[in-house]
């Protein structure tokens with residue numbers, strides 16, 4: 001479904017942020033990209049989301065090279081591939097329901113669709129009952145799940161989450177990861193970029209380890225070995 005072929009990214013005049021990165025992601029897979037700060041996780045996430053282009057190499061999504069996409073195709077691509085960030089920005093004057101509904105309005109959905117879909121999406125991310133709360137009335141983990149709900153309104157085939165638990169305590173982090181697991185079970189491919197080794201260990205899914213822009217390990221399943229990272 002997604003294939004990176006010898007992808008490198010060099011920001012102007014600098015050492016490569018990514019160097020010859022190659023891997024394939026199957027449909028409906030849940031994959032974590034782990035690595036320390038500066039390893040290239042966010043760069044890879046942005047390339048997959050078509051926010052930036054690789055310096056060399058190809059990124060194939062459903063048989064097309066997204067590095068060659070022009071504006072219109074990029075917009076289409078971002079409907080297929082949603083993104084969630086660490087610093088989720090919710091609209092403070094809109095409640096939970098309205099924050100998700102607003103994302104649907106922006107993408108041209110009808111009132112009927114909004115009335116039907118928002119409760120379903122909020123149920124999936126475990127926020128049923130919090131519809132009327134404002135962002136400052138809910139926890140960080142709940143806020144992050146609103147931002148995940150928002151990313152789901154276009155029913156993306158793939159959801160990229162870049163450090164979605166970065167600012168959260170362990171319990172809240174786990175509630176966010178549980179939501180991602182559930183979304184994955186419903187059929188969405190999940191790409192999780194994180195430096196949280198314990199979370200990845202707990203997930204027990206495929207893990208790619210990035211170090212200085214290179215893949216140093218890619219394991220199909222099994223736990224990330226905390227004592228021996230290779």
Ligand SMILES: Nc1ncnc2c1ncn2[C@@H]1O[C@H](COP(=O)(O)OP(=O)(O)OP(=O)(O)O)[C@@H](O)[C@H]1O
Nearest residue numbers: 011012017035036037038039040041042043044195
């Ligand atoms: N816009 C940019 N311009 C120049 N260099 C950049 C840019 N973005 C990232 N870099 C560099 O590319 C390398 C990889 O950065 P990246 O943000 O992808 O790492 P990361 O794994 O996401 O790190 P973190 O865990 O801190 O978020 C780093 O050396 C970084 O300084």
Ligand SMILES: [Mg+2]
Nearest residue numbers: 041042043163
């Ligand atoms: Mg990052």
